[in-house]
Amino acid sequence: MSSIIQLLPDHVANQIAAGEVVQRPASVVKELLENAVDARATDIKLIIKDAGKSLVQVIDNGLGMSVTDARLCFERHATSKIRQAEDLFSLHTKGFRGEALASIAAIAHVEMKTKQDQQELGTHLVIEGSKFVSQEVAVLPKGTSFAVKNLFYNIPARRNFLKSDIVEFRHVVDEFQRVALAHPQIHFTFYHNGSEMYNLPPSNSRQRIVNFFAGKTNEKLVPIQEATEIVTIDGFVGKPEFAKKGRGEQFFFVNDRFIKSGYLHHAVMAAYDGILKEGAQPSYFIYLTVPPNTIDINIHPTKTEIKFDDEQALYAILRASIKHSLGQFNVAPVLDFDRDANLDTPYHYKDLDGATPTIQVDSNYNPFAEETPNPHYASAYRKPEVKSHWDGLYVGLKHDTAEVGTMTFENEEITSSLFNDSDIEQTVHKTYQIHKKYIVSPIKSGMVIVDQQRAHQRVLYEQFLTNMTVHQASSQQLLFPIHLFFSATEMELIADLQLSLVNTGFVFEETTEAYIVISGIPINSTESEVSIVLEQLLSDLQDGIPESSFSQNDTIAKSMAKSLAVKTGTYLTEKEQENLVNGLFACKDPNVSPFNKPTFITMRVEDLDKKFAV
Known part of the structure; x- marks a missing residue:
């Protein structure tokens, strides 16, 4: 019987290893940047095209490699980082498995140029799918240059699983940030499709964070x-x-x-x-x-x-x-009593001395005397006059009670109803709020219980989606424009979303590389909510903006509806409750929120009767 188990060819084993090491272009960026750092480079350049799908190139001025090392570095489990198993528990470098370059070379076209400082000439290698195409001597500067082209060219299935350029670029930026923040003493530059994205000179940790x-x-x-x-x-x-x-x-x-x-x-x-x-x-x-x-x-x-x-x-x-x-740094609250600012001395009086009050005393005053000795105090201490005929105060009261509003109880007539018809109309409520969370509205068959937060999300979602579709959003102008600061990657997302945000009601007065100036906001939002809305939107789009316009508008509408919807625990007036219920049932799909959660339930009278059945 023939053997079943066989050794895999090296190129197949490398492709399998590549599935673990290289998941997307960002994985290649991580491995090459870490190799450049381990090579003691002081200047590292990252160049990518099409979010790394077409090209990922890392150029450094590190130690470089000899001719032998240049060829050997693409072999599996070939590394300069460790020598024995004990070294795994005392690592001072980034990579150490020795599979990265072999895995990358198995699924891409790789071109490497390297030269050591003490050598006059360097080595130029070209590899395609683990096969060495050429190896030549070349005049090169000190350091190493890795160019990885056409990632996953020989594994179409893996290439098809890659996301859009926006998503992949976001992952590349994340890996670049992680390496550059860890090594502020190294000069990093980053280029995408010919444009300079970052230029980070050597600095300390704080300055590197600020530059990013x-x-x-x-x-x-x-x-x-x-x-x-x-x-x-x-x-x-x-x-x-x-x-x-x-x-x-x-x-x-x-x-x-x-x-x-x-x-x-x-x-x-x-x-x-x-x-x-x-x-x-x-x-x-x-x-x-x-x-x-x-x-x-x-x-x-x-x-x-x-x-x-x-x-x-x-x-x-x-x-x-x-x-x-x-x-x-006085950021956390300290244990202290609350001070009432109303008790502070007004500004105009804070430097003035208080006037000493004067007291006047009448030493001759006798409260038991028949007459007041001093006429100056007579009005203050005059005893009240006593009516001798007190019953005369109530003469004619019986006939005047109808005209005296405050004493009608003396002549009140008994009616057959506790309330007038007009009073009944005023006290009837069409809606009721329960625990600042649900709105109850009676209907013919029973009642409807509405979740106020989900209902408002549905109303806002359809409003925003309609505005972005017909481009007729209304805005409220701000008296003082708002300046909002964002990171470089966040500013790129906002630039891509700007047209859609304008269609929802935002008015951008100015857009720079570091901040935006907003002079108008949607009519159903407030000035204090603008930063919250945009932060939530950027958080929801961390994985990238959908490519189709409808999906993009749908994502923006959902995010803004989630941010601006009335929250559980908010008190609503009777008018606000009615408007929310009416707005919900005017929607195209009032049954569920934008996130497919039920917005209301109905309870029939028969259901209530069953609850009271004995």
Whole structure:
């Protein structure tokens, strides 16, 4: 019987490994940037085309490679980072598996140019699908240049699974941010389709963060610093008033390596307990330095998750250091009594001396005397006159009660009804609000119970969708335009969405690379809600803007409806309740909210009768 198990060819094994290492163009960007950092480069350029699908090129001025190393680096499990198994627990570099370049070369066209400083000539290699096409000697500058073209050209199925250019570009930017923020001492430049996206000169951590996110980033950062035997903590956290709905500006770095940790994130949120609005997420850029032998970074294929030896102690130290910084910089609230500003001395009187009051006393005053001795005080201390014939006060009262409104109870007539017909009409309510959450409206067969938040979402959703379709949105002009600051990537999203936002009622007075100026807003929104609406919209579009216009408008309408809808716990007047119910049943699809949740239920009289049945 023939053998069933066979060894896979190298090119097939490389393609399988590529499925784990290379998921999208951003994966190639990550591997090449980390290799450039490990090569001790001080200047790194990232060049991509079509969000990395056509080209990902990384140029550095690092150590470079010899002719032998240039050929050997594309072999599987060939690495300069480790020598033995024990090195896995004392890592000081980024990559160490030795599969990245071999995997990339198996699914793309790769061109590498490299030269060491002490050599006169360098090496030029061309590889297509793991096959070496050419290897030549060339005149090159010091360092290495990797150009990865036509990613997944020989695996069409994988290429078809890639998202739109906007989505893939967003992932590339994320990887670029993570490497550049971890190494502020390196000069990074980033080009996309020939346009310069970022130019980050060597600087400190704070300046690198400001260069990335621009706007008012500098004034919202609170530094944190703590040094213990277990960990050294440096970095910055954001002030609570700058917290956003999304979790975009949250970074953990351990030994200059970006990681994700829900456990450490919980420690940060615990430090902000009580000073953040519900659902808000603070910004943080936290750099942790721990002994390499106390962590295991080989528990996840992308190395973004780390196992710590003493997680509980690290949690407590991180939480305490953030709390200390927030209190030290007067960000966290302090224990103090509330002061009433109305009790403060008015400005015009604060420097004046108070006048001493004078007291006048009549030493001859006798309350038991028949007459007041001093006529000056007579009016103040005159005893009331007593009517001798007190019953005369009520003479004729019986005939005048109809004219005296305040004493009609003396001559009240008994009627057959407690209320007049006009009073009944005034006291009948068409709707009732229950627990500031539901609106009850009677109908012929029983009653309708409406969820006020979901109902308002449906009303706003259809209004926004109609406005964006017919381009007839109404705006309310602001007396003072609003300046809103965003990061570079957020500004790109806003630029792509600007036309659709204008169709919903926004008026953009000015748009720059770092901020926008809004002079008009939709009629069903307020000035204080503008930043909330845009932040929620950017958070909902983190994975990219839909390509079709209808899907794009639909996403924007849903996001804005979610932000502007009346929330559970809001009191509504009777008129507001009626308008909301009438608006809901005037919609094309009143049964569900934009998120496919029921907006109302009906309860018949028969259902109520069953509840009372014995």
